[in-house]
Amino acid sequence: MNPNLLTLAxxxxxxxxxxxxxxxxxxxxxxxxxxxxxxxxxxxxxxxQKGATPQGASGLMSLINGxxxxxxxxxxxxxxxxxxxxxxxxLLKMGTNSLVPALLGDxxxxxxxxxxxxxxxxxxxxxxxxxMVVPLxxxxxxxxxxxxxxxxNSLSSLLSAQG
Numbered sequence: 230m231n232p233n234l235l236t237l238a239x240x241x242x243x244x245x246x247x248x249x250x251x252x253x254x255x256x257x258x259x260x261x262x263x264x265x266x267x268x269x270x271x272x273x274x275x276x277x278q279k280g281a282t283p284q285g286a287s288g289l290m291s292l293i294n295g296x297x298x299x300x301x302x303x304x305x306x307x308x309x310x311x312x313x314x315x316x317x318x319x320l321l322k323m324g325t326n327s328l329v330p331a332l333l334g335d336x337x338x339x340x341x342x343x344x345x346x347x348x349x350x351x352x353x354x355x356x357x358x359x360x361m362v363v364p365l366x367x368x369x370x371x372x373x374x375x376x377x378x379x380x381x382n383s384l385s386s387l388l389s390a391q392g
Contacts, residue, residue: 231390233391235269237373242269249306254358255354260349260350272362273391277388293367293371300371303369321360329363333363341359
């Protein structure tokens with residue numbers, strides 16, 4: 230039986246993350262939680278679509294392994310927000326400059342608009358939230374792939390089964 234990546238990702242980004250992200254973005258915890266609840270399925274859906282074939286999964290693996298994603302950050306999300314937010318700022322830069330465009334392409338604007346509209350957060354906060362969550366989800370997936378020893382074919386099978 231294939232694991233539910235959405236449930237696992239929600240667990241990985243649960244806890245204090247909505248509160249910390251809300252403080253970082255200047256949004257309420259409730260609105261940030263609402264945005265996260267909407268955003269995770271959208272990001273995982275994009276991953277599932279992109280990685281549904283072995284060739285697509287191979288490209289995803291290259292993206293994930295080529296990015297400087299430190300999976301140990303998942304164990305200390307609060308640390309990303311500490312120290313003046315330098316860790317989170319670095320993550321946002323990585324998300325904005327390479328990971329969001331690679332995953333969503335020209336659809337990122339539509340995702341930001343839908344996220345802002347559905348959750349009530351500012352458009353600038355929705356843009357930052359997207360740039361924050363995509364690298365975190367990719368970190369989660371990188372750790373999951375490593376822990377389960379997944380190759381491109383098994384990643385493709387896993388992502389195909391997420392629908």
